[in-house]
Amino acid sequence: MLIFEQSKAGRRAVAQAPLDKADVSDIPEQFRRKKPAALPEVSEMQVVRHYTRLSQRNFSIDTEFYPLGSCTMKYNPRGSNALAMLPGFLGRHPSAPESHSQGFMACMYDLQQILKEVTGMQQVSLTPAAGAQGEFAGVAMIKAYHDARNDTARNEILVPDAAHGTNPASAVMCGYQVREIPTGPDGDVDVEALRKVVGPQTAGIMLTNPSTVGVFERRIEEIAKLVHEAGGLLYYDGANLNAILGKVRPGDMGFDVIHMNLHKTFSTPHGGGGPGAGPVGVSERLIPYLPVPMVDHDGDKYIWLTEEECPDTIGRLSAFAGNAGVLLRAYIYARMLGKGGMSRVAEYSTLNANYMLKRMQEAGFEAAYPDRRATHEFIITLRKQAKELDVNTMDFAKRLLDYGMHAPTTYFPLLVPECLLIEPTETEDKETLDAFIDAMIAIQAEAESDPEQVKGAPYSLPVRRLDDVKAARELDLKWTPDTH
Amino acid sequence: MPFIPHTEAEIRDMLETIGVTSIDELFDEVPDNLRCQALNDVPEAMSELEISQLMDRRAREDGQASCFIGAGAYDHHIPAAVWAIATRGEFYSAYTPYQAEASQGTLQLLYEYQSMMTALTAMDVSNASLYDGASALAEAVLMAVRGNRKSKSKRILMPRTLHPAYRQVVVNIVKNQGIELVELPFDQATGGTDMAALEGHAGEDFTALVIPQPNFFGVLEDVDALTDWAHANKMLAIAVVNPVALALLNPPGEWGEKGADIVCGEGQPLGAPLSSGGPYFGFLCCTQALVRQMPGRIIGKTVDLDGKVGFALTLQAREQHIRRSKATSNICTNQGLMVTAATIHMALLGSEGLERVAAASHSNTKKLVQMLQRINGVEVIFSNPYFHEVVIRLPAPVKDVLRSLAAHNVLGGFDLGQDYPELDEALLVCATEKRTEQEMENFAQKLERIISLQGGVTCKLVPKE
Structure with a gap:
C-alpha cells in the first residue's frame, strides 16, 4: 500500500512543523500557490511504520550476502556512519568560512593524501559526486590537456568492449567519439587490435584493471607505452580498485588519471543507489586541470583551492564540494584500515x-x-x-x-x-x-x-x-x- | 584484521582448496616490477575508539555557529524519524534496485518520491534524482537540447540572477558538447531578470530559457511572463526552484499559459543536513512529452506473474548500461539515500507542514531584515518581493564585517561581491525557521557594533526608492 493510500484529509505529524502559521501576506497573490500539493496527510507513526516496513522489503548488505560483481558490496562500518553524522559535521554550512571549517578540512586534506598514496597519483581532487562524474572529470581533464597544447585533432577515446557503460557515455559527454577495442580470448585487451587503431586522433584510452572480466590486464605496461607514444593519455576506471589496493598502484602502471569509487573500495554505503563519491587522481601533467575545490595546507591552517588559485581547472562539477558526508565516511574507514589494512x-x-x-x-x-x-x-x-x-x-x-x-x-x-x-x-x-x-x-x-x-x-x-x-x-x- | 573475518585455519583451508601455498601467489599475474612497496604516507590503523576521539575533536573544532547563510543550502529542522529510518541497514546498505523482487522497498519508496515531486512541482514526470541542484540543471539543459525540435541552435539563455555556482557547473558540464550559454543581466532596481534585455532576444533561435524562482538574491521573478515569453519564442522553459518554497509559491507546472517544460533544483531543503555541501540530491521533473529525454533512473509501477502490483526500473533503454555511448547521460547511481530521507521528510511534513516551514523561514527573514535595517546605512537593495532570503547593503566592507562576525560565532551571510563585482557591498542573508529571536538579535547587535567600529563607507549602489 502506498503512503498516499493511507492519507486522511486533515491528519498531520503536528510536532514536525512550526505550530504557528506565520504571516506571508507580503508575498503578492500572483506568486502564491493556489492549491496545496497532493502530498500524503498522515501521522508520524504511520510514516515510521510505513517506511520501516518498506525497508523490510529490501535485500541489503546488513541482511544478506550481496555478491554483486563490479559493485564491491562489502560491510559498511557503522562507526564510519556514526562519526560522519556528528553534529559538528552535519551542521557545517558549505559556505562557512575557513575559520569555521578547519576540522572538516583537515579530514579532507588527510583523505586526499591517503588516496594519493594508495593510487600512486600526484594529486587528488575529492569533488566528483560519483564514479560517472569522476569519469567525466577525468576525460574533461584529458581534453583540457590536449587543448592547452593546441593538440586539437585528437577526437577519439578508446574503450574496451568489456568496459562499463559509463565509460563511453562519459567520453561522449566530453565531446569525444568512442572507438571500441576488442577483448582477446584470454580476457586481456587485444593489444594487436589496439596497435592498429591508436594514432594521432587518439585522445586517450579508458581501462579498468583488473578488467570487468575479472582478470588482471597483464600487458598494461605495453598498452601504456603504446598509447603514450601516440600522444594519448591513459584513464583508469577505479571500479575494481578493491582488487589491487595496496598491491599495485594505477600511477605505477602508467595511468595519467583515475577515478575511485569510494562507495566501493572505501566502503561507504550504496544507499539504494547513491550517494557515491568519485574522487579523481592525476599524474604531474594533469594537476593544473583538476576540478575544484580542493584543500591545501599552508603550514598552520587548511585553505581552499578554488578557481582563483587553479586558473586552468576544469572547474566545479557540483554547487559545493561534492558529497562531503560520503568523503568523511571513506576517511574514517581508511583510518581504521590504516597502512597495513x-x-x-x-x-x-x-x-x-x-x-x-x-x-x-x-x-x-x-x-x-x-x-x-x-x-x-x-x-x-x-x-x-x-x-x-x-x-x-x-x-x-x-x-x-x-x-x-x-x-x-x-x-x-x-x-x-x-x-x-x-x-x-x-x-x-x-x-x-x-x-x-x-x-x-x-x-x-x-x-x-x-x-x-x-x-x-x-x-x-x-x-x-x-x-x-x-x-x-x-x-x-x-x-x-x-x-x- | 579490521573488517576481515578469516581465521588462520580457514585461510589455510581455502588456500589448499585453491591449490596455492600463499595469498601472495594469487597475485602471480601481476608483473613483479609493478608490485608496490609499503604505503608510508598512510597512517597506522586506529580502533573505532581512537578515530572517534579524533573525529569528535575535529567536529567540535568547526563549532556550532549561528548560521545566516543560505545561498543554495538551507538549515531546516529535520524530524528525528527521517534519518533514524533512512539509516536502517536495509535502505542504507542496499544497492541500485536491479533485482526488483529483492528491492521492492527502495523501488516503492522511489515511486512515492516521484509522486511527491510531481505533486509539488505540478509536473507530469519526475526521475529518481541526480547528484545535486547544479548538476541537475546541467542535465536539464542537455535534455532541452535533445528535446526541443523547434530549435537547432544549442543556445541557452541563462539569467545572471541564477546561483553563480550553478552557472559555472552548467558551463563546465555542457561546454564540450557545443552548447552556448548566453547570460541575461538583471534589473539593478528590482533584482529580477531584466525584461528589456530579454526582449532584445525576441525572435532569436534559443533552445531554452532558464527561470529561477526565487532567484539567487531571494527575489521573486515574474515567472508567468518569462515562461510565456520562452514559449512565444519557441524555447523550452527550464525552472530552477526551491522545493520547500513550492509549498507556498506557484508551482512551475502552472507558470504562465502552459507551464514550465523542465523543472529542476536542489533537494537539500527536504531533509538533508547542511553537511558541508553534500550529499544532497538534484531533482528533475518534466512534461510527459519529454519523458524519453529524461536522464537517470525512473521507476514504474507494474505487475508480477500473479498480477500483484510491484515496482521496477523502467525506460532503461535511455541509460548508459544499455545504450552506452548513445545514452541520455553518463549518470549511473543517483542519490538514493538522500531521496529516501526526502521522501520520509515530505511524508512527515505534508503540504501543510512544508508550507508552515516556508512561511516561518520567510517570516524570520523579514524579522531579521527589520532588525538589521535599524542599523544606520543598512538597507534592502532590491524592490521586488522576496522569499526567505534577501540582499542587504552594508555601509562597510562585507568581507571584513563577515570576518568580525565569524569571530563572534555568527556566520552573517553570503558575500555577493565574490561573484557579482557590481554588488560588492551587498550581503545575502537568510534566517530559516531554526534561527531564534535571540540569535537574530545577537546578529543585529554584533553587526551594529562592528559597523560603528569600522565606520561608514560611501556606497556606489543606488538605494531602494
Whole structure:
C-alpha cells in the first residue's frame, strides 16, 4: 500500500512543523500557490511504520550476502556512519568560512593524501559526486590537456568492449567519439587490435584493471607505452580498485588519471543507489586541470583551492564540494584500515573470489576464463544450462533470491554469454561463501530435475517476477488522486 | 584484521582448496616490477575508539555557529524519524534496485518520491534524482537540447540572477558538447531578470530559457511572463526552484499559459543536513512529452506473474548500461539515500507542514531584515518581493564585517561581491525557521557594533526608492 493510500484529509505529524502559521501576506497573490500539493496527510507513526516496513522489503548488505560483481558490496562500518553524522559535521554550512571549517578540512586534506598514496597519483581532487562524474572529470581533464597544447585533432577515446557503460557515455559527454577495442580470448585487451587503431586522433584510452572480466590486464605496461607514444593519455576506471589496493598502484602502471569509487573500495554505503563519491587522481601533467575545490595546507591552517588559485581547472562539477558526508565516511574507514589494512583488502577479497571460483568449478560450473587467476571477482557462464536445460542466468539469479542471497551481477560484461559476475568481497566469511556455493549446486540440481521450479522463481519475496514490458509500455510513474 | 573475518585455519583451508601455498601467489599475474612497496604516507590503523576521539575533536573544532547563510543550502529542522529510518541497514546498505523482487522497498519508496515531486512541482514526470541542484540543471539543459525540435541552435539563455555556482557547473558540464550559454543581466532596481534585455532576444533561435524562482538574491521573478515569453519564442522553459518554497509559491507546472517544460533544483531543503555541501540530491521533473529525454533512473509501477502490483526500473533503454555511448547521460547511481530521507521528510511534513516551514523561514527573514535595517546605512537593495532570503547593503566592507562576525560565532551571510563585482557591498542573508529571536538579535547587535567600529563607507549602489 502506498503512503498516499493511507492519507486522511486533515491528519498531520503536528510536532514536525512550526505550530504557528506565520504571516506571508507580503508575498503578492500572483506568486502564491493556489492549491496545496497532493502530498500524503498522515501521522508520524504511520510514516515510521510505513517506511520501516518498506525497508523490510529490501535485500541489503546488513541482511544478506550481496555478491554483486563490479559493485564491491562489502560491510559498511557503522562507526564510519556514526562519526560522519556528528553534529559538528552535519551542521557545517558549505559556505562557512575557513575559520569555521578547519576540522572538516583537515579530514579532507588527510583523505586526499591517503588516496594519493594508495593510487600512486600526484594529486587528488575529492569533488566528483560519483564514479560517472569522476569519469567525466577525468576525460574533461584529458581534453583540457590536449587543448592547452593546441593538440586539437585528437577526437577519439578508446574503450574496451568489456568496459562499463559509463565509460563511453562519459567520453561522449566530453565531446569525444568512442572507438571500441576488442577483448582477446584470454580476457586481456587485444593489444594487436589496439596497435592498429591508436594514432594521432587518439585522445586517450579508458581501462579498468583488473578488467570487468575479472582478470588482471597483464600487458598494461605495453598498452601504456603504446598509447603514450601516440600522444594519448591513459584513464583508469577505479571500479575494481578493491582488487589491487595496496598491491599495485594505477600511477605505477602508467595511468595519467583515475577515478575511485569510494562507495566501493572505501566502503561507504550504496544507499539504494547513491550517494557515491568519485574522487579523481592525476599524474604531474594533469594537476593544473583538476576540478575544484580542493584543500591545501599552508603550514598552520587548511585553505581552499578554488578557481582563483587553479586558473586552468576544469572547474566545479557540483554547487559545493561534492558529497562531503560520503568523503568523511571513506576517511574514517581508511583510518581504521590504516597502512597495513589497505593491502589486506586486496588480499582477502582475492582469496575469497579464488576460493569460490575453485569450488564452483569443482561443482561443475563453467568459468569464463578458466586459465586465468581470478582477481576480486570472477565470471561463471551458464551457457550450457541455458542451451541444454533452458534455464538461463536470470533464472539462477532469481532463484538465488529464494535462497536468501542477492544475485551476482547478471549479463555483464556483455561479451560473455549467460554470465554471472561474482564479487564476494573481503568482509564475507567462509561459511557464507560455502552457503552460496551450496545454493548454486542446489539450484543446478533443481534445473536438471524440475526446470520450471527455477524458471518461476522467486517465490518467497514480496513479489514474483515483474512485467518489465508492461512497465515500459504503459508508463505509470506516479500516484495521482484521480487515477487511483 | 579490521573488517576481515578469516581465521588462520580457514585461510589455510581455502588456500589448499585453491591449490596455492600463499595469498601472495594469487597475485602471480601481476608483473613483479609493478608490485608496490609499503604505503608510508598512510597512517597506522586506529580502533573505532581512537578515530572517534579524533573525529569528535575535529567536529567540535568547526563549532556550532549561528548560521545566516543560505545561498543554495538551507538549515531546516529535520524530524528525528527521517534519518533514524533512512539509516536502517536495509535502505542504507542496499544497492541500485536491479533485482526488483529483492528491492521492492527502495523501488516503492522511489515511486512515492516521484509522486511527491510531481505533486509539488505540478509536473507530469519526475526521475529518481541526480547528484545535486547544479548538476541537475546541467542535465536539464542537455535534455532541452535533445528535446526541443523547434530549435537547432544549442543556445541557452541563462539569467545572471541564477546561483553563480550553478552557472559555472552548467558551463563546465555542457561546454564540450557545443552548447552556448548566453547570460541575461538583471534589473539593478528590482533584482529580477531584466525584461528589456530579454526582449532584445525576441525572435532569436534559443533552445531554452532558464527561470529561477526565487532567484539567487531571494527575489521573486515574474515567472508567468518569462515562461510565456520562452514559449512565444519557441524555447523550452527550464525552472530552477526551491522545493520547500513550492509549498507556498506557484508551482512551475502552472507558470504562465502552459507551464514550465523542465523543472529542476536542489533537494537539500527536504531533509538533508547542511553537511558541508553534500550529499544532497538534484531533482528533475518534466512534461510527459519529454519523458524519453529524461536522464537517470525512473521507476514504474507494474505487475508480477500473479498480477500483484510491484515496482521496477523502467525506460532503461535511455541509460548508459544499455545504450552506452548513445545514452541520455553518463549518470549511473543517483542519490538514493538522500531521496529516501526526502521522501520520509515530505511524508512527515505534508503540504501543510512544508508550507508552515516556508512561511516561518520567510517570516524570520523579514524579522531579521527589520532588525538589521535599524542599523544606520543598512538597507534592502532590491524592490521586488522576496522569499526567505534577501540582499542587504552594508555601509562597510562585507568581507571584513563577515570576518568580525565569524569571530563572534555568527556566520552573517553570503558575500555577493565574490561573484557579482557590481554588488560588492551587498550581503545575502537568510534566517530559516531554526534561527531564534535571540540569535537574530545577537546578529543585529554584533553587526551594529562592528559597523560603528569600522565606520561608514560611501556606497556606489543606488538605494531602494
